[in-house]
Amino acid sequence: MNISPTTYTALGDVISTNAEDVWRGISSKLESLKPSGVLELDLRAALMVDSVGLNVIVRTIKQTSQEGGTVRIIVGNKSVKKIFLFTRLNERAEIVGP
């Protein structure tokens, strides 16, 4: 039986100025994540992810993994995907996008 993912949707870029808010949003979703569940980060509205934003995403992946879950990141932008490939996040999470 497929468990429907817990989804966090970013409203825009994931950068230093809103990283804390994004983390708070993700944390609240992590609390309701079931063991071996899928946390979906919907970043389609993000045109940019900077180093601080990347840190939040890496932290999310680590925490989810510690709790036995997996992360799926949905991107809507080529350059954001490029950043995730460059940083090799695709080896630690499923990246879905253009």
Added chain:
Amino acid sequence: MEFFRKLSISRIRKALRWSAFSRRKPIVYSSAEDELSLAIREMESAFGHIGSSLSALDEKTKTLSADCHDLVSLAAGHKHGADLLNKGAAILKGPIQYVTDSSAEYEKIIQLMRECERRAKTLLARQVEMITVLEPLQFMLMFFKIEAAKLESEHQSTFLTVSDEILRLHEMVSNTFHQNIDQLNVARESIASAMTRIERDHQMHSREVIQKRSEISKALDTLDTQLKENELKDTDLNVSAESFNQHMGRLVGALQYEDIFRQRCESILEDFQQLPSDVSSQALALLQAMRIETAATELEMASREVSDGLEAILSLAVELDEISTTMNQFEHITASSDGMVQVLLEAFESIRSTLGETDQLSRVSHDTIKPIQALSEGLSVVVLEVSTKIQFIALNAQVRSIQVGEGSALEVLAAQTADVSSSLRSLGDETSREIVSLSHAVQQLMELISSSRSANEEQSSILGEEGESLSEQLHSMRNQTLESLQVIGETMDSVREIIDQGRGGLHTLPNVATDLKAIARNIRQQAELDRASPDRIESLKEELGPRLEACETAKHTSLRVGFNSPPAAGDDMIFEEDQLVQAAATGDVELF
């Protein structure tokens, strides 16, 4: 009718033939002029379009090597990476050492707390004993009152005073000792519960600290090794960027075909405008046909070379984009999720959180012990007071009983009071010793906690200030890396777009070349060169002499841009535009 029609056609042909090779400009030349002008326009249009896009792109690609070099340096950790790693390790050294030491300190804190708890328990027992010892005074008080009632009023008041003192002492003991026992009990329970929590947290914390320390230390060692290994690696990305730049330079060089071609066409057109008088019409037709054929070949070659160049650059752009994105050759020091930046950032976060947890443990220990300290101080004063008072009461009772006379019941009561005083004194001394020991343990504990908290504060401050600054530098370095990656990606996107547009512009050129060849064929036909014997052709060529040389030798030379072969080191095939144009015009250099 048929005869006249044929006659008419024959006349027209003769007329054309005559006009073609008389000193007047033949009609076929006008057609060639139009076609050459069209060819120039087409070439200009195709190359001009690519040229203007390429010059913009060329500007971008001039910084491409630098961008790629930056990306490699940043991603591999060459650029500032080692410095930041060392700085990070230096900043973390103190806090990590503190966290490790604090683990041993907590062993001491727990030991001292256990001692405090034990001493508090003993003190409680002493307090209970003191109360038990003082208990008979309540009954003795009644006897004192009964016996005092039998005395004369002079002695009666004296013994009533003793009774009052016993009553006050009893009240004091009741109030303070019971209260103290309750508080001590609460404090002891708090210590026991805090100790359980601290021991549990400390054990968990110790395990985490050992693991974190080992992880950080291993990560730093690994990074150091990776940095050194990365330094030794040549970079695919830099090689690829260099190749891209060379190809781009060659493509720009290939656009010089346009000038060469235009010069050649203009030279042909000039001859059409002013027909040379020193050669025969047929020789001139041969010359022009050959020159137009050469121009057509040049056009085909130019189109092919530029097209190949565009394809090569497109393929390099895809490759470069891929290499820059994956950089598989390197251990990602900077940008990857397990690279140096991430490891250091996480190490800072982890140590910061450990320091916070340690401080929390210290605060709990401090808050638990603080009431014991206050209690033990208060208790010490009370015990001393009780002990002193009971001695005074006993002494007073004894003195008064002697005054009343031997054998009285009061003498017995005084002796009993003296016994209670003696027992209480002994107990008070023991309790005082316990209080001193407890105070000493509490003092040691408070000092240890205080020193641990100030060390924690110091390390937190270091981590707060220097760590914050280094975190910013790490983020900034990673952002620079991501920006370089974006710049390269955007440049490659522009390359793809420009190449797509450029390829579209080149499509017309082969058709123009075919038309030019048809014109040359037409000239040959009109001048009956296609029917001329090889000897005749040779004779015409001799007549043309040096005029023909540039035309014939040109076929053997090309720009040799060589897009399909990898560029060799020092392989300088890019011609200066001026040289090429001059060469095309004068025939000094073999062009084709």
